[in-house]
Amino acid sequence: MSERDTPRGWVRLPDDDELEAPAEGETAEKPGEAPQPEPTAEPAPRPAAGPAGVEVSAPCWNCRAPVAPRDARCPSCDRTRTHVLLVCAEPCLELRHGPGPPLHIGRHPDWAPRTAAAFADWNKVSRRHASLTVEPDGSAWVEEPEAGTRNGTYLNGARIAAGVRTPVRDGDQLRLGLRVGFAVRLYGPGPGTG
Ligand SMILES: [Zn+2]
Missing domain, CATH: 2.60.200.20 (Tumour Suppressor Smad4)
Incomplete structure (x- = not known):
């Protein structure tokens, strides 16, 4: 870790995570190892809209129940x-x-x-x-x-x-x-x- 790796403007916040030293059984990577190709992100879905502006429900990301565009929360799981x-x-x-x-x-x-x-x-x-x-x-x-x-x-x-x-x-x-x-x-x- 060097100073130049830390972009300016990042704010240090209180740590609320439980912490523990790295456990045994981890192995260090050799510097010469080549990284794998990164996966490519899928395109962001557009808001669902039917013909002539008719609202179409989209599935909830959490429970897959249909959510109308006007609903801020999923009616099924409340996410x-x-x-x-x-x-x-x-x-x-x-x-x-x-x-x-x-x-x-x-x-x-x-x-x-x-x-x-x-x-x-x-x-x-x-x-x-x-x-x-x-x-x-x-x-x-x-x-x-x-x-x-x-x-x-x-x-x-x-x-x-x-x-x-x-x-x-x-x-x-x-x-x-x-x-x-x-x-x-x-x-x-x-x-x-x-
Ligand atoms: Zn849901």
Whole structure:
């Protein structure tokens, strides 16, 4: 980590994550290893509209129930449209996460239950690698545990500082170590603001 990797203007916020030193069983990557090609983000969906401006419901990202464009929340699960979509090509993994508690990414089955199985054989990914938080305003933040990770977390090629909430934007590439990459899509609170 060098000073030039930290863009100016980032604000250090209190750490609300549980922290723990990186567990054993993680292996360091050799500098010569070439990164895999990054997955390409899918195009943002346009707001649904039928002929002559007739409103057409779109499926809820969380429960797939139909949501009318005028509805701010899903009538079935009460989620707003705001969420982040993370797409990883290898291992094949697609994560959607909305406002609320952070999404934990890593190999720890209790700490990161949504990713532990997919990354079980990827020992370059730390057991507690990174957390992703989505705010109700549609902003998203990634943070490594304060203890850091062996192979680092990269946002658009720049390694993020451990223990610092770092803003994530639509279209960003989020990488765990050299080989595991996520394409990031952000869907904001209003229709079509993804
Ligand atoms: Zn729903």
